[in-house]
Amino acid sequence: MEILVLAKQVPETAEADLEITRDGADVEREDLVYTINEWDNYAVEEAVRLKEEHGGAVTVLTLGDEEAEDVLRRGLAMGCDQAIHLNDEAFLGSDPATVVRAMVKALGGRRFDLILCGVQSADQGQGQTGVLLAQALGLPYASLAVGLKLVEGGLVITRELEANTLEEVALPLPALVTVQSGLNQPRYVSIMGIRKVRGMAIEGHDAEGLDLAGQVGPEAACLAARRLSLPETGAGAEILSGSLEAVCARAAGIIREKGGLK
Amino acid sequence: MSGILVIAEHRQGQLRESTLEALGAALALAPAVGGEVVTALLADEPEALxxxxxxxxxxxxxxxxxxxxxxxPEFYLPALADVVVGMAPALVLLPHSSQGLDLAPALAGRLNLPLVTDCLGLEWDGGALTARRLIYGGKVQESLTLKPAATVVVTLQAGAFAPAPEGVAPTPEAVRLTDLAPQHPRRFLRQLAAAVEDVDIAAAEILVSVGRGIGGEDNLPLAQALADALGATLSCSRPVADSGWLPKSRQVGTSGKTVRPKVYIALGISGAFQHQAGMKGSQTIIAVNKDPRAPIFSVAHYGIVDDLFKVLPTLTAAVKA
Known part of the structure; x- marks a missing residue:
């Protein structure tokens, strides 16, 4: 089985104290640590598991700057066999439709039985790239997979709907599937593992080589302007202050009273 | 181009509330956008819904x-593409749901239309759409102004727009479609309820709920001790269930359970929208998080900004005292 998996590098922001640049165009990136998009990590794991079980090869693809190579090395360390890097600063600021156009060009007609990627990215969270790529390649697809089973004639995908409801759909192969978090338990990647794949070749593409010079980046995007700000938070919450003991005593009192405990 | 097209959603024989929210957003924008607001309802027997x-x-x-x-999508797409091309609306609005997330990019891709997803606010000014949405897990807000385009596809976050009020009497235009040709044989098999319940967290009066900040399965006994001291039930946010630290049936949020306990204690939960939607109806919410700007504090009534591992044993002792 030939599998392609898309992986994006994103800043780790769950615990980070985010600041906005003065011009409102971006978050301050200096102190941020970068990692693989959580959803894509599940997709890479699923791709490698399918290969281990059914044979074949996995290609991991990213679009990003020089640093984004870390995501590809990580993928190779997890068990991917080949890596493709759409590596050009010109790509930055592209909208998902442009990103997909660049991916299609870089793939240049190569065929895969299955394409996997995360449902969305932890940074922009647009949830567009996977389904747009399926549409561009003319592939059947299913989004939000929390289960993936290879069966006679294709796949059975369990999709996560709202309110504890799931849906099963049958897909023929080749197909594209976007992966929801929790699909599997991704393997641990050690520094040693990444060192071992240091020498593996990565296929690189820039905008010019793909005949896309001047057709990518912010100018080609559907956006005229983008402005970031910090949302109002804490407006609703009374922040308890004082010593740890005093804060906890107060909180315990509130819980007892509001919870109807004596 | 004028007018707004709303794409309705239904499941298990019921029109979904998110449809009325999308319609509410359309009606609010309609005076600025101009043209009519049309809802498209696709079903086997749409009259019944x-x-x-x-x-x-x-x-x-x-x-x-x-x-x-x-x-x-194999049947929705060709049907909707015809409606969009025929009506040529300025905007196509869909809920940002498991359906909208699946359908909107395919529709936009197929017709080569710009798409902006998961929006909380929309403005229309002189032919240009400005959309407000949250990024980085709800920590940052972005305001996007789109270049003028004939038609823009937009998906809307659940709960962000007030449902449409009653007050009109449309004459429905019913169309029985005959030749809907799917491109691929994707087939719907069945719907099923998720996870078998070990405990019904929706029935609990007090929930002690843990998030990513709990760090690992090994730290769960700290939260369990507080729950035991309160006679409370342990619940969690998505990352905890994804990691297998607690069963999926304990997950609070849009894809898990919606809860409304007397007291909801959020420990190390940043409070992404999907979580908030499942717990903001709780009578009293107390959040513990070391990040003072964690989105959870915007829905909490009381907040403790501190390290959860310092707070937990002290709070448990205070409850027992």
């Missing part, structure tokens, strides 16, 4: 075909 729209949507198109009983 249309009641809430018959008093709310100025225009209503009922598209009937046996294959539209359950959502399947």
């Amino acid at each position: 249309a009641a809430p729209l018959l008093t709310r949507s100025p225009g209503l198109r009922l598209l009937a075909h046996p294959e539209l009983k359950e959502y399947n």
Whole structure:
């Protein structure tokens, strides 16, 4: 089985104290640590598991700057066999439709039985790239997979709907599937593992080589302007202050009273 | 180009509330955008689902075909593409749901239309759409102004827009579709309820709920000790269930359970929208997080900004005292 998996590098922001640049165009990136998009990590794991079980090869693809190579090395360390890097600063600021156009060009007609990627990215969270790529390649697809089973004639995908409801759909192969978090338990990647794949070749593409010079980046995007700000938070919450003991005593009192405990 | 097209959603024989929210957003924008607001309802028997729209949507198109009983993009796409091309609306609005997330990029891709997803606010100014949405897990807000385009596809976050009020009496235009040709044989098989319940967290009066900040399965006994001291039930946010630290049936949020306990204690939960939607109806919410700007504090009534591992043992002792 030939599998392609898309992986994006994103800043780790769950615990980070985010600041906005003065011009409102971006978050301050200096102190941020970068990692693989959580959803894509599940997709890479699923791709490698399918290969281990059914044979074949996995290609991991990213679009990003020089640093984004870390995501590809990580993928190779997890068990991917080949890596493709759409590596050009010109790509930055592209909208998902442009990103997909660049991916299609870089793939240049190569065929895969299955394409996997995360449902969305932890940074922009647009949830567009996977389904747009399926549409561009003319592939059947299913989004939000929390289960993936290879069966006679294709796949059975369990999709996560709202309110504890799931849906099963049958897909023929080749197909594209976007992966929801929790699909599997991704393997641990050690520094040693990444060192071992240091020498593996990565296929690189820039905008010019793909005949896309001047057709990518912010100018080609559907956006005229983008402005970031910090949302109002804490407006609703009374922040308890004082010593740890005093804060906890107060909180315990509130819980007892509001919870109807004596 | 003028007018707004709303794409309705239904499941298990019911029109979904998110449809009325999308319609509410459309009606609010309509005076600025101009043209009519039309809702497209695709189903095997759309008449049976249309009641809430018959008093709310100025225009209503009922598209009937046996294959539209359950959502399947292979049949929804060709049907909708025809509607969009025929009407040429300025905006196409869909809920940002498991259906909208599956359908909107395919529709936009197929017709080569710009798409902006998961929006919380929309403004229309002189032919340009500005959309407000949250990024980085709800920590940052972005305001996007789109270049003028004939038609823009937009998906809307659940709960962000007020449902459409009653007050119109449309004349529905019913169309029985005959030749809906799927591109691929994606097939709907069945719907099923998720996870078997070990405990019904929706029935609990007090929930002690843990998030990513709990760090690992090994730290769960700290939270369990507080729950035991309060006679409370342990619940969690998505990352905890994804990691297998607690069963999926303990997950609070849009894809898990919606809870409304007397007291909800959020420990190390940043409070992404999907979580908030499942717990903001709680009577009292107390959040513990070391990040003072964690989105959870915007829905909490009381907050403790500190390290959860310092707070937990002290709070448990205070409850027992």
